[in-house]
Amino acid sequence: MPTPMEVYQLLPMTNCKKCGESTCMAFAVKLIRGEVGLEACTPLFEEDRYKDKLSKLQELFETVEGATETGLVIDTDKCTGCGNCVVACPVNVANDPHGTAVGRGPTNDRVILRVKDGVVVASNVHECRRFGKNRILCDLCIVTCPSGAIEFV
Amino acid sequence: MSTQVTATCPGCSCLCDDIEVVIEESEIREVGNACRKGASLFLNPDHPAYDLDAAIDEAIEILKNAKSPAIFGLDNTTIEAQRIAIKISEKLGCMIEDYSSIRYGDLLNFVVSSRIKTCTLDDVRDRADISIFWGSDAMSSQPRHLSRFSYFPRGEHKQKGWEFDRYAISIDIYRSPTAKVCREFLKVSPGQDPALMDEILGILSGKPPGSKELLKFSNEIKKADFGVIFAGSGLIHGLNRDMDKLIWFMEGLNEYGEFYLIPMVKGYNMRGFVEMMKRAQRQIEGSFLRALLDGGIDAALIVGADPMSDLPYSLSKKLLDIQTIVIDPRDTPTTEIADLVIHTGIAGVDNGGSAMRMDGVEFELVPCIKRDTPSDEAVLTRILEGL
Numbered sequence: 001m002p003t004p005m006e007v008y009q010l011l012p013m014t015n016c017k018k019c020g021e022s023t024c025m026a027f028a029v030k031l032i033r034g035e036v037g038l039e040a041c042t043p044l045f046e047e048d049r050y051k052d053k054l055s056k057l058q059e060l061f062e063t064v065e066g067a068t069e070t071g072l073v074i075d076t077d078k079c080t081g082c083g084n085c086v087v088a089c090p091v092n093v094a095n096d097p098h099g100t101a102v103g104r105g106p107t108n109d110r111v112i113l114r115v116k117d118g119v120v121v122a123s124n125v126h127e128c129r130r131f132g133k134n135r136i137l138c139d140l141c142i143v144t145c146p147s148g149a150i151e152f153v
Numbered sequence: 154m155s156t157q158v159t160a161t162c163p164g165c166s167c168l169c170d171d172i173e174v175v176i177e178e179s180e181i182r183e184v185g186n187a188c189r190k191g192a193s194l195f196l197n198p199d200h201p202a203y204d205l206d207a208a209i210d211e212a213i214e215i216l217k218n219a220k221s222p223a224i225f226g227l228d229n230t231t232i233e234a235q236r237i238a239i240k241i242s243e244k245l246g247c248m249i250e251d252y253s254s255i256r257y258g259d260l261l262n263f264v265v266s267s268r269i270k271t272c273t274l275d276d277v278r279d280r281a282d283i284s285i286f287w288g289s290d291a292m293s294s295q296p297r298h299l300s301r302f303s304y305f306p307r308g309e310h311k312q313k314g315w316e317f318d319r320y321a322i323s324i325d326i327y328r329s330p331t332a333k334v335c336r337e338f339l340k341v342s343p344g345q346d347p348a349l350m351d352e353i354l355g356i357l358s359g360k361p362p363g364s365k366e367l368l369k370f371s372n373e374i375k376k377a378d379f380g381v382i383f384a385g386s387g388l389i390h391g392l393n394r395d396m397d398k399l400i401w402f403m404e405g406l407n408e409y410g411e412f413y414l415i416p417m418v419k420g421y422n423m424r425g426f427v428e429m430m431k432r433a434q435r436q437i438e439g440s441f442l443r444a445l446l447d448g449g450i451d452a453a454l455i456v457g458a459d460p461m462s463d464l465p466y467s468l469s470k471k472l473l474d475i476q477t478i479v480i481d482p483r484d485t486p487t488t489e490i491a492d493l494v495i496h497t498g499i500a501g502v503d504n505g506g507s508a509m510r511m512d513g514v515e516f517e518l519v520p521c522i523k524r525d526t527p528s529d530e531a532v533l534t535r536i537l538e539g540l
Contacts, residue, residue, distance in 0.1 A: 079189070080292070080296050081188035081192065081296065082188055082292060082297055082299070083297055083300040083301070084305055087305040093314070101307050102306050104171045105171040105173060105186030116185055117192050117196060118184065118187060118190075118192030143334075144305065146331065
């Protein structure tokens with residue numbers, strides 16, 4: 001994932017405030033968090049001199065496409081569907097004590113991770129501990145994955 | 154209109170019984186909870202059309218004309234089919250063998266006859282403090298093993314979760330996917346497993362440890378009330394098939410707590426075959442591989458196995474010299490070279506039956522979809538009748 005400074009250097013750096021933010025740096029931070037889209041920076045698209053910067057930015061953010069609101073990305077090519085993340089996820093355990101908590105398949109729809117057609121899929125990501133005001137850097141789904149299929153961007 | 158059924162997966166010896174299958178217009182559309190290995194069995198039907206009656210007649214003809222036939226495989230078929238196969242071997246007076254002795258030596262016989270203490274996977278989930286994966290890569294062979302039983306789930310007496318309640322260690326010759334998720338990894342040089350066992354029991358009895366990792370592992374053994382060794386074929390090869398050493402090690406561990414062993418068998422019903430042979434009071438006589446190498450057999454009935462992929466080329470090429478009948482749901486390298494292929498349905502998907510999990514617990518495999526593919530049991534029964 002790019003740093004705010006890397007993104008800032010690819011923005012117009014004019015602090016024009018057209019995006020609604022007070023500075024281009026503030027816009028870069030929100031862009032990385034996924035809170036705003038690149039299209040909010042209108043000069044990038046309207047002015048020819050920013051053409052190269054725009055294509056570099058688009059390339060940069062191509063990797064995070066498909067990420068959920070929490071930045072969770074599942075590489076379905078790598079995932080083996082072992083379900084370690086499903087059982088280890090603390091939210092799954094709390095929301096489904098008689099299903100995923102004891103190693104079985106989910107018994108309700110309140111779980112974040114479940115295995116479908118042999119690979120893990122995410123739902124209800126707003127319940128993830130990395131989301132919301134009191135978010136923490138929980139990484140239990142990452143450390144329990146044997147194939148490195150789960151990432152947060 | 155779609156319907157949802159709960160099925161048991163015949164993908165590996167975990168026999169996961171919580172698979173949710175969505176069926177629409179007599180086709181499986183979605184499979185929930187199964188790993189990639191299991192889901193592929195449900196989602197990819199492969200049933201080429203052929204003349205079943207003619208194939209069975211030809212199989213009977215080949216077996217009747219053979220001077221010294223043999224039956225091989227049987228780890229990936231139902232208990233019912235295994236029983237019939239044993240009867241066929243009695244009728245023909247021929248050799249019958251699966252992979253259990255090739256991969257695990259006498260281990261399964263020792264476990265089945267209780268010479269080595271064993272427990273069920275449900276006991277492991279509810280009570281195990283320490284899971285030792287020795288020479289076994291569960292994450293690749295039995296993908297849901299750790300998440301369903303041995304490491305991650307909460308159990309009756311294990312309510313705090315895997316971070317606090319359990320300790321898992323992988324002992325192997327390389328850092329396998331299982332080693333990546335286990336708490337510790339202990340690397341052992343090939344063939345040095347007996348020396349490692351000596352060292353572990355030595356540390357437990359007060360000798361100075363050779364490394365920090367070994368000291369930590371020994372301390373965990375001392376702390377544990379209930380421990381399980383999941384023995385893979387790597388352990389058996391590492392011990393050079395010396396079962397006395399393994400029994401001695403298990404007895405040593407049991408002085409410090411309750412320690413059990415579960416063989417991590419490969420085929421979904423290998424444990425079932427060993428049990429069926431015991432119940433039929435039969436023992437594996439001779440060796441299929443030795444007979445194949447020495448030219449001691451002229452025809453082989455191979456059920457639910459792929460020796461062309463599993464055996465070294467020096468052995469598998471000998472299959473080309475004999476007549477082979479392969480009964481298998483899928484096209485495999487062995488079906489490619491076979492003289493006769495009989496495609497059957499997959500137990501638990503197209504056909505019913507029962508199978509035994511790696512810990513000896515029997516499960517019923519209920520078909521989740523109606524297809525007119527014959528089962529292994531039906532084909533073998535007709536062959537037996539024809540003989």
